[in-house]
Amino acid sequence: MSKVLYEKDIQKEVLQEKKIAVVGYGSQGHAHAQNLRDSGYDVVVGLRPGKSKEKAEEDGFEVLSVAEAVSVADVVMVLLPDELQPSVYYESIQANLKSGSAIAFAHGFNIHFTQVVPPLDVDVFLVAPKGPGHLVRRTYEEGAGVPALYGVYQDVTGNAKELALAYSVGIGAARAGVLETTFQEETETDLFGEQAVLCGGVTSLIKAGFETLTEAGYQPEVAYFECLHEMKLIVDLLYEGGLENMRYSISDTAQWGDFVSGPRVINAETKERMKEILADVQSGEFAKGWILENQANRPKFNATNAKENQHPIEKVGRELRELMPFVKQPLQKKQKDVKVHVTN
Numbered sequence: 401m402s403k404v405l406y407e408k409d410i411q412k413e414v415l416q417e418k419k420i421a422v423v424g425y426g427s428q429g430h431a432h433a434q435n436l437r438d439s440g441y442d443v444v445v446g447l448r449p450g451k452s453k454e455k456a457e458e459d460g461f462e463v464l465s466v467a468e469a470v471s472v473a474d475v476v477m478v479l480l481p482d483e484l485q486p487s488v489y490y491e492s493i494q495a496n497l498k499s500g501s502a503i504a505f506a507h508g509f510n511i512h513f514t515q516v517v518p519p520l521d522v523d524v525f526l527v528a529p530k531g532p533g534h535l536v537r538r539t540y541e542e543g544a545g546v547p548a549l550y551g552v553y554q555d556v557t558g559n560a561k562e563l564a565l566a567y568s569v570g571i572g573a574a575r576a577g578v579l580e581t582t583f584q585e586e587t588e589t590d591l592f593g594e595q596a597v598l599c600g601g602v603t604s605l606i607k608a609g610f611e612t613l614t615e616a617g618y619q620p621e622v623a624y625f626e627c628l629h630e631m632k633l634i635v636d637l638l639y640e641g642g643l644e645n646m647r648y649s650i651s652d653t654a655q656w657g658d659f660v661s662g663p664r665v666i667n668a669e670t671k672e673r674m675k676e677i678l679a680d681v682q683s684g685e686f687a688k689g690w691i692l693e694n695q696a697n698r699p700k701f702n703a704t705n706a707k708e709n710q711h712p713i714e715k716v717g718r719e720l721r722e723l724m725p726f727v728k729q730p731l732q733k734k735q736k737d738v739k740v741h742v743t744n
């Protein structure tokens with residue numbers, strides 16, 4: 401088994417006297433900045449004027465321009481959207497990185513696909529939480545954490561791995577466990593996972609189930625509960641104890657249906673499609689398409705986002721969730737508006 405490290409295995413002092421610039425204050429940025437500060441580290445936030453800047457200031461951070469924050473930092477964590485990182489890096493980060501400092505990422509995309517080429521006199525590392533930023537913060541406040549992968553791309557000080565590990569303690573990840581990786585492995589598995597399983601796979605499965613039921617004349621409310629709301633309850637059991645635990649809790653009728661019908665939905669053909677998706681990730685084909693989509697100002701992204709937000713499952717879901725105040729709000733409120741990203 402790969403070695404999973406926890407807080408007790410890690411020396412935290414290496415980061416103690418250092419100033420950490422968290423660049424970006426979105427999903428990951430707000431969580432890293434707040435968790436690091438609550439862990440006793442010295443944090444400054446790097447941002448442009450705008451909503452995130454106001455939020456970070458409200459939360460009590462010193463907020464500087466990206467260039468200023470980088471110039472005073474010993475460790476720079478880049479938590480900008482992946483597609484914007486190259487332009488911000490070349491405009492505001494590269495020239496201000498101190499020799500012997502470190503630049504870090506929560507996802508290896510831009511280093512692995514060479515959209516950002518760091519100078520040779522800085523450490524380059526990765527601490528990639530395996531969960532959404534809002535949960536990185538929420539679990540930290542609850543005394544737990546989200547597991548993370550760490551990896552080193554460039555080690556000029558001889559301390560890059562220790563820095564990455566101490567950073568993972570600072571954001572709470574080492575409470576849940578951290579595992580060593582490479583930029584290549586993190587990038588390829590993260591992209592594959594979010595496309596084929598966690599985001600693309602799950603949303604397509606939910607929609608196909610909902611559409612099948614409603615097209616057959618069943619009530620949308622019933623279809624919503626069956627295919628989306630209950631997903632969380634089932635996933636909680638999977639999360640807590642794997643497939644066996646979920647199957648222990650459900651009825652034997654459901655378990656028999658799981659065995660005979662699951663493989664009719666997700667079958668050898670689906671796995672072939674998954675292999676194609678992985679091949680596109682590995683070859684850089686997916687990355688190329690995403691970079692070009694951004695250079696063209698996101699026509700397909702924005703049109704698809706607008707269409708998806710109008711799906712009947714979204715309409716009925718919004719109405720039903722209004723009646724369930726116990727359903728936590730923040731993540732739903734983060735529903736993405738159609739955004740225009742200009743990359744160059």
Ligand SMILES: NC(=O)C1=CN([C@@H]2O[C@H](COP(=O)(O)OP(=O)(O)OC[C@H]3O[C@@H](n4cnc5c(N)ncnc54)[C@H](OP(=O)(O)O)[C@@H]3O)[C@@H](O)[C@H]2O)C=CC1
Nearest residue numbers: 424425426427428447448450452479480481506507532533
């Ligand atoms: N979302 C997640 O949970 C996960 C994300 N990651 C990785 O973390 C990184 C950050 O992603 P995520 O947290 O989702 O990003 P978000 O889109 O949530 O946040 C991006 C932040 O960057 C700021 N920003 C955008 N453009 C600029 C600019 N030109 N100058 C300064 N600040 C700018 C935004 O501020 P403003 O309000 O001004 O636009 C915002 O605060 C990515 O590498 C991603 O792959 C890794 C694991 C999970």
Ligand SMILES: CC[C@](O)(C(C)=O)C(=O)O
Nearest residue numbers: 529530531532590594598
């Ligand atoms: C699953 C999506 C993710 O990879 C994540 C939250 O880990 C992301 O890029 O947001």
Ligand SMILES: [Mg+2]
Nearest residue numbers: 529530531590
């Ligand atoms: Mg991920």
Ligand SMILES: [Mg+2]
Nearest residue numbers: 507590591594
């Ligand atoms: Mg990801």
